[in-house]
Amino acid sequence: MTEATSCGGVVIFRGKILLLYKNVRNRYEGWVLPKGTVEAGETFPVTALREVEEETGVKATIIKYVGKSQYTFSTMKEEIEKDVHWYLMMSDSYYSKPQREEFFVYSGYYKYHEAYHLLKFSNEKQILEKAYSEYLALKKKNEWGKPVIEE
Numbered sequence: 350m351t352e353a354t355s356c357g358g359v360v361i362f363r364g365k366i367l368l369l370y371k372n373v374r375n376r377y378e379g380w381v382l383p384k385g386t387v388e389a390g391e392t393f394p395v396t397a398l399r400e401v402e403e404e405t406g407v408k409a410t411i412i413k414y415v416g417k418s419q420y421t422f423s424t425m426k427e428e429i430e431k432d433v434h435w436y437l438m439m440s441d442s443y444y445s446k447p448q449r450e451e452f453f454v455y456s457g458y459y460k461y462h463e464a465y466h467l468l469k470f471s472n473e474k475q476i477l478e479k480a481y482s483e484y485l486a487l488k489k490k491n492e493w494g495k496p497v498i499e500e
Contacts, residue, residue, distance in 0.1 A: 355433045356397035357384025359480035362440040365458035373452040379469030406446035409438035418472040437480045
């Protein structure tokens with residue numbers, strides 16, 4: 350078994366969540382949160398910001414770390430155990446552009462309940478729940494938009 354680490358973001362703009370729709374030659378299809386593999390020498394926050402920008406065209410700001418999800422998947426050659434570190438992020442516009450080279454065909458912002466039901470994977474739904482409750486708590490304290498961690 351091979352281990353891999355990725356980082357991603359739950360990006361929010363005006364209360365809506367950024368999602369991507371992936372379609373890999375009709376073999377893999379579904380709505381996901383932006384995430385990707387950590388490159389040599391990168392910190393987790395840097396990876397998360399880079400992946401969000403590469404996959405969606407969105408320049409986001411990290412507000413805080415929200416947790417880690419884990420899953421296992423198989424390729425033709427091996428089984429891979431993946432850890433994904435997630436960050437709550439803020440965008441400053443509705444603009445997004447899906448990265449076609451990675452088979453993303455749509456991107457956009459959705460209300461929480463829409464996003465929750467659109468997401469393909471239960472581990473991403475759990476991260477969305479946690480991130481959105483953090484967002485609501487920060488908003489209630491009038492602290493939304495103030496980064497809690499260093500990038």
